Amino acid sequence: MAAAATLARQIARSGVLPLCHGPPAWGRAARQPPGLPLAPCRAFSNNKIMVELDESSGVATMKFKSPPVNSLSLEFLTEFSISLEKLENNRACRGVIITSAVPKIFSSGLDITEMCGKSTEHYAEFWRAVQEMWLRLYSSNMVTVAAVNGSSPAGGCLMALSCDYRIMVENPKFSIGLNEAQLGIVAPFWFKDTFVNVVGHRVAERSLQLGSLHPAPEALKFGLVDELVPEEKLQERTGAVMAQWLALPDHARQLTKSMMRKAVLDRLVAHREEDIQNFISFISKESIQKSLRMYMEMLKKKKG
Amino acid sequence: MAAAATLARQIARSGVLPLCHGPPAWGRAARQPPGLPLAPCRAFSNNKIMVELDESSGVATMKFKSPPVNSLSLEFLTEFSISLEKLENNRACRGVIITSAVPKIFSSGLDITEMCGKSTEHYAEFWRAVQEMWLRLYSSNMVTVAAVNGSSPAGGCLMALSCDYRIMVENPKFSIGLNEAQLGIVAPFWFKDTFVNVVGHRVAERSLQLGSLHPAPEALKFGLVDELVPEEKLQERTGAVMAQWLALPDHARQLTKSMMRKAVLDRLVAHREEDIQNFISFISKESIQKSLRMYMEMLKKKKG
Amino acid sequence: MAAAATLARQIARSGVLPLCHGPPAWGRAARQPPGLPLAPCRAFSNNKIMVELDESSGVATMKFKSPPVNSLSLEFLTEFSISLEKLENNRACRGVIITSAVPKIFSSGLDITEMCGKSTEHYAEFWRAVQEMWLRLYSSNMVTVAAVNGSSPAGGCLMALSCDYRIMVENPKFSIGLNEAQLGIVAPFWFKDTFVNVVGHRVAERSLQLGSLHPAPEALKFGLVDELVPEEKLQERTGAVMAQWLALPDHARQLTKSMMRKAVLDRLVAHREEDIQNFISFISKESIQKSLRMYMEMLKKKKG
Numbered sequence: 001m002a003a004a005a006t007l008a009r010q011i012a013r014s015g016v017l018p019l020c021h022g023p024p025a026w027g028r029a030a031r032q033p034p035g036l037p038l039a040p041c042r043a044f045s046n047n048k049i050m051v052e053l054d055e056s057s058g059v060a061t062m063k064f065k066s067p068p069v070n071s072l073s074l075e076f077l078t079e080f081s082i083s084l085e086k087l088e089n090n091r092a093c094r095g096v097i098i099t100s101a102v103p104k105i106f107s108s109g110l111d112i113t114e115m116c117g118k119s120t121e122h123y124a125e126f127w128r129a130v131q132e133m134w135l136r137l138y139s140s141n142m143v144t145v146a147a148v149n150g151s152s153p154a155g156g157c158l159m160a161l162s163c164d165y166r167i168m169v170e171n172p173k174f175s176i177g178l179n180e181a182q183l184g185i186v187a188p189f190w191f192k193d194t195f196v197n198v199v200g201h202r203v204a205e206r207s208l209q210l211g212s213l214h215p216a217p218e219a220l221k222f223g224l225v226d227e228l229v230p231e232e233k234l235q236e237r238t239g240a241v242m243a244q245w246l247a248l249p250d251h252a253r254q255l256t257k258s259m260m261r262k263a264v265l266d267r268l269v270a271h272r273e274e275d276i277q278n279f280i281s282f283i284s285k286e287s288i289q290k291s292l293r294m295y296m297e298m299l300k301k302k303k304g
Numbered sequence: 305m306a307a308a309a310t311l312a313r314q315i316a317r318s319g320v321l322p323l324c325h326g327p328p329a330w331g332r333a334a335r336q337p338p339g340l341p342l343a344p345c346r347a348f349s350n351n352k353i354m355v356e357l358d359e360s361s362g363v364a365t366m367k368f369k370s371p372p373v374n375s376l377s378l379e380f381l382t383e384f385s386i387s388l389e390k391l392e393n394n395r396a397c398r399g400v401i402i403t404s405a406v407p408k409i410f411s412s413g414l415d416i417t418e419m420c421g422k423s424t425e426h427y428a429e430f431w432r433a434v435q436e437m438w439l440r441l442y443s444s445n446m447v448t449v450a451a452v453n454g455s456s457p458a459g460g461c462l463m464a465l466s467c468d469y470r471i472m473v474e475n476p477k478f479s480i481g482l483n484e485a486q487l488g489i490v491a492p493f494w495f496k497d498t499f500v501n502v503v504g505h506r507v508a509e510r511s512l513q514l515g516s517l518h519p520a521p522e523a524l525k526f527g528l529v530d531e532l533v534p535e536e537k538l539q540e541r542t543g544a545v546m547a548q549w550l551a552l553p554d555h556a557r558q559l560t561k562s563m564m565r566k567a568v569l570d571r572l573v574a575h576r577e578e579d580i581q582n583f584i585s586f587i588s589k590e591s592i593q594k595s596l597r598m599y600m601e602m603l604k605k606k607k608g
Numbered sequence: 609m610a611a612a613a614t615l616a617r618q619i620a621r622s623g624v625l626p627l628c629h630g631p632p633a634w635g636r637a638a639r640q641p642p643g644l645p646l647a648p649c650r651a652f653s654n655n656k657i658m659v660e661l662d663e664s665s666g667v668a669t670m671k672f673k674s675p676p677v678n679s680l681s682l683e684f685l686t687e688f689s690i691s692l693e694k695l696e697n698n699r700a701c702r703g704v705i706i707t708s709a710v711p712k713i714f715s716s717g718l719d720i721t722e723m724c725g726k727s728t729e730h731y732a733e734f735w736r737a738v739q740e741m742w743l744r745l746y747s748s749n750m751v752t753v754a755a756v757n758g759s760s761p762a763g764g765c766l767m768a769l770s771c772d773y774r775i776m777v778e779n780p781k782f783s784i785g786l787n788e789a790q791l792g793i794v795a796p797f798w799f800k801d802t803f804v805n806v807v808g809h810r811v812a813e814r815s816l817q818l819g820s821l822h823p824a825p826e827a828l829k830f831g832l833v834d835e836l837v838p839e840e841k842l843q844e845r846t847g848a849v850m851a852q853w854l855a856l857p858d859h860a861r862q863l864t865k866s867m868m869r870k871a872v873l874d875r876l877v878a879h880r881e882e883d884i885q886n887f888i889s890f891i892s893k894e895s896i897q898k899s900l901r902m903y904m905e906m907l908k909k910k911k912g
Contacts, residue, residue, distance in 0.1 A: 164817065181560055184553040192563055197809045201501045202527055205564040209468065209557050210549065223810055245818065249792040249899075253817050256789055259800055260813040291553075485864055488857040496867055505805045506831055509868040513772065513861050514853065595857075 048076045050101060051083050058094040059242050060087050065101035069108035072155045076111070077129040084136050094250060095242045096140070098159065099147035099234075104174070106146075109154030115283050116292045127279040130155070131272060134190065138162040139265050141254045143245040147238045148225060152176040153213055154187075160225070161194045164245065164257070167238055170228035172215045177224070181211030184291045185282070188275060193264040199223050352380040354405060355387050362398040363546050364391050369405040373412035376459045380415070381433040388440050398554060399546050400444070402463065403451035403538075408478070410450075413458030419587050420596045431583040434459070435576060438494065442466040443569050445558045447549040451542045452529060456480040457517055458491075464529070465498045468549065468561070471542055474532035476519045481528070485515030488595045489586070492579060497568040503527050656684045658709060659691050666702040667850050668695050673709035677716035680763045684719070685737040692744050702858060703751035703850045706767065707842075708758050712782070717762030723891050724900045735887045738763070739880060742798065746770040747873050749862045751853040755846045756833060760784040761821055762795075768833070769802045772853065772865070775846055778836035780823045785832070789819035792899045794890070796883060801872040807831050 048066040053059075062083060064070040087093045100106045114126045137144065137159065146160040148168040157176050160166050168174065178195055180187045187195075187208060196204045203222050207214070219225045229237045245253070268275065282288060352370040357363075366387060368374040391397045404410045418430045441448060441463065448467040455478050456464055464470050464480065472478065482499055484491040491499075491512060500508045507526050511518070523529045533541045549557070572579065586592060656674040661667075670691060672678040695701045708714045722734045745752065745767065752771040759782050760768055768774050768784065776782065786803055788795045795803075795816060804812045811830050815822070827833045837845045853861070876883065890896060 165814070181552050181556040184556045186556050186559045186563070189563060197813070199810070200504055200808055201564070202503070205501070205561075206469070206530075208560045208564065209552070211552060211556075226814075248789050248817070248819060252789040252792045252794050252819075255794045256816045257813075259794070259797060260809070260816065485856050485860040488860045490860050490863045490867070493867060504808055505868070506807070509805070509865075510773070510834075512864045512868065513856065515856060515860075 046079045048079045049083055053087070053093055055092050058092060058246065059097065060093050060095070061097045061099065063099055063101040064107055067102050069105045070100055070102055070156070071108045071111040072130070073111040074114055074126050074129050077133045081129070081132045081136050084140065088141060093142065095143035095145070095246055097145050097147055097238055097242065098163065100150050103150065105150040106148045106152035107156030107159060109156045112292055112296055116289060116296065120280055120284065123280045123283055124276050127276050131268060131275065134158065134162060135265065135268065138194065138261055143242060145238055145242050147234055148176065149231065149234055150174055153179050158191050158194060161198050165241055166225040167234065167241060168216050168219060168225040168228050169231045169234055170216055171231065172217055175213040175215045176219050177213040178208055179211040179213050181209060183295055185288065188279070190264065190268040193267065197264060350383045352383050353387055357391070357397055359396050362396060362550065363401065364397050364399070365401045365403065367403055367405040368411055371406050373409045374404055374406050374460070375412045375415040376434070377415040378418055378430050378433050381437045385433070385436045385440050388444065392445060397446060399447035399449070399550055401449050401451055401542055401546065402467065404454050407454065409454040410452045410456035411460030411463060413460045416596055416600055420593060420600065424584055424588065427584045427587055428580050431580045435572060435579065438462065438466060439569065439572065442498065442565055443562070447546060449542055449546050451538055452480065453535065453538055454478055457483050462495050462498060465502050469545055470529040471538065471545060472520050472523060472529040472532050473535045473538055474520055475535065476521055479517040479519045480523050481517040482512055483515040483517050485513060487599055489592065492583070494568065494572045497571065501568060654687045656687050657691055661695070661701055663700050666700060666854065667705065668701050668703070669705045669707065671707055671709040672715055675710050677713045678708055678710050678764070679716045679719040680738070681719040682722055682734050682737050685741045689737070689740045689744050692748065696749060701750060703753070703854055704748070705753050705755055705846055705850065706771065707755035711758065713758040714756045714760035715764030715767060717764045720900055720904055724897060724904065728888055728892065731888045731891055732884050735884050739876060739883065742766065742770060743873065743876065746802065746869055747866070751850060753846055753850050755842055756784065757839065757842055758782055761787050766799050766802060769806050773849055774833040775842065775849060776824050776827060776833040776836050777839045777842055778824055779839065780825055783821040783823045784827050785821040786816055787819040787821050789817060791903055793896065796887070798872065798876040801875065805872060
């Protein structure tokens with residue numbers, strides 16, 4: 001954890017992960033001069049995420065391999081943002097598939113150990129990394145497809161919602177949703193905005209208040225995912241969907257995506273520091289700390 | 305009527321019904337210190353609404369008993385706001401069911417006699433009471449469920465739309481909708497905002513322009529109500545739904561609800577006086593008065 | 609083309625087509641004093657659109673007759689706006705049906721020859737005419753119904769989306785959608801706003817990015833059109849729908865429509881000149897000009 005924190009600080013200082021000011025998609029698209037030679041790219045893997053780029057199709061796959069449940073720790077989030085940034089800057093890469101290498105789970109969401117018994121500085125650093133992940137993924141110039149091959153609560157659901165398209169394995173035991181309210185915590189406004197953009201106001205209002213985890217068939221019904229496939233067809237179908245999206249001219253697709261998502265992205269960019277302060281003051285409350293500790297105890301007992 | 309007006313004025317002066325400035329749900333939640341002894345609460349009934357609180361479940365039922373059609377008179381609205389405020393401040397009460405004690409009708413909406421041939425002061429007082437009802441109900445910290453056991457046009461529909469969940473009796477003779485346009489009048493912007501938040505822009509645009517009253521099955525299809533049940537199952541099902549919502553921690557649920565509804569609530573709070581003036585100048589037009597008189601004549605003949 | 613350009617300039621100078629400042633529907637409704645004698649009106653036809661008014665029903669039909677594909681040239685758009693303005697000011701006319709006199713095509717959208725190899729002044733004039741068409745149609749005080757009797761891509765789809773109701777022939781060979789991205793261009797924000805108001809954010813985001821043309825049955829599923837009918841029933845059904853909408857009092861219906869559409873209309877009115885400049889700088893790019901030329905070549909070969 002300490003190593004991850006140091007890494008994140010180094011990145012913040014070095015400017016490799018610049019904050020997302022200004023129009024996200026427009027700006028970056030404009031900075032890619034056409035006709036540059038393709039940068040070479042090979043598979044790279046850090047601790048938590050395995051990244052493979054198929055240079056013939058221009059499609060990268062980011063496989064979450066952080067057992068037992070791919071929880072979004074500071075280290076995971078930092079690695080995710082760095083990997084995505086590398087792909088974003090690689091002209092050979094036009095699309096990204098995010099999926100899990102851990103059976104039955106896509107991602108369990110934010111790592112509760114990062115939010116429990118830590119310093120204010122740590123909370124700030126962690127929350128900034130959560131924001132960074134979302135800002136990069138939701139504004140990505142690449143086509144982003146989530147191949148949801150397991151359950152995907154809370155922050156895991158947010159990652160799927162931030163992609164351009166969601167394919168889920170049709171196993172009714174796998175569920176997805178922003179279930180924060182179940183834990184006594186509240187999804188921040190930009191989780192909510194992303195959710196509303198996908199399922200509409202009414203479904204979001206009801207689902208967020210109840211902290212619902214929707215089994216795959218229900219998630220399809222509400223439009224939370226775009227389609228269901230048998231697990232053995234997931235890879236093939238994801239590739240076909242990606243090819244369909246990549247058939248479009250990049251520039252027009254990117255500008256269109258930016259037009260659809262800009263308002264919601266701008267809102268967090270404008271209130272980013274405020275949002276961090278809100279998170280810190282909320283998470284530092286003794287009542288919240290207590291309920292998170294109880295929740296962690298419960299998880300430990302379940303495993304034991 | 306005069307008595308109701310006087311009552312409303314007294315309330316306005318005494319400050320028992322403070323105007324809803326500032327963030328509605330947040331503020332009030334924050335003002336309830338945890339651990340206070342539960343206030344005692346018994347059933348209370350005024351003229352128009354019967355209120356019963358089941359202290360074991362923490363669920364109150366508000367039964368409209370203002371025959372023949374539960375129309376929303378100044379007296380009804382004032383009583384509604386006072387009763388809701390009492391429950392809101394009662395820590396033993398966490399949820400409210402609104403339903404009708406009059407067969408076949410939930411509520412017929414705003415009482416037209418309050419809008420016809422009265423003084424400007426009366427119109428202002430009446431409209432403020434309509435706003436107050438909506439501001440309180442839509443921002444309530446309690447779980448609110450509408451058990452719609454009869455037709456529910458116009459203002460009756462608004463009350464149902466303002467709850468967290470709507471269950472309607474599956475009788476196709478019962479209909480629900482914002483049918484103001486049928487009477488030659490226009491639903492105010494906050495009726496519209498509430499409607500759009502439930503059914504989306506397109507359904508709202510079409511339904512409001514046509515002044516549609518949707519039979520129960522159609523209302524379900526459009527998402528105007530969340531489910532239909534046979535009349536004899538209504539009470540049981542309403543209780544089950546309420547229990548599901550009450551299973552969530554209050555604080556997280558309340559903050560989530562506020563996040564979803566704040567923009568629309570704030571909009572009326574910011575334009576409240578302007579909205580009253582708009583209502584007065586619209587309703588004072590001779591053409592509108594004439595069509596309301598004709599409508600009342602028609603209703604009288606129907607009865608006779 | 610030169611003649612059309614001159615006509616448009618004359619109109620601009622004469623003030624017959626005033627720019628749409630201020631609240632669109634409200635203002636005009638208020639300027640129609642009740643009780644004026646009905647102005648006489650006969651069928652009139654210019655080059656591109658045949659207009660017939662049935663004075664008994666108060667319903668006009670605008671039939672696009674600009675073969676081969678009813679493309680929206682400067683001349684077509686100018687004629688459309690003038691014809692619509694005439695009907696708008698004719699108190700005998702309360703509803704307008706737009707449809708095509710050309711088999712298999714409703715409208716192919718913006719005329720690419722207007723956007724290719726022309727002067728900056730021409731681009732400005734053309735784009736202002738596109739805006740004017742939309743501002744007039746989307747804010748019309750009349751009931752507007754699109755009888756979509758053929759394919760309707762891009763600008764053709766926008767015209768249908770701007771009506772109050774859309775009936776499409778149930779032929780799966782006919783498709784409709786904002787497919788700009790397929791041509792490497794981007795639908796402007798007000799095309800997008802109009803689309804989102806009809807189908808919601810998620811369907812719009814996906815459909816715009818993919819530049820999808822939806823076959824009639826899919827268009828119905830997504831709510832892009834309101835119903836499908838066999839071709840031989842189109843006229844009868846359109847008349848029945850129009851009669852249903854005309855049964856409402858005009859004034860209440862108009863104010864309701866304005867309330868629903870005002871935000872989106874105001875947005876273009878506030879950014880109109882900026883939007884024209886954006887169009888000019890986008891369309892003047894050599895890369896865009898090149899791809900439009902290639903597209904036109906392809907169309908010519910198809911015909912040949």
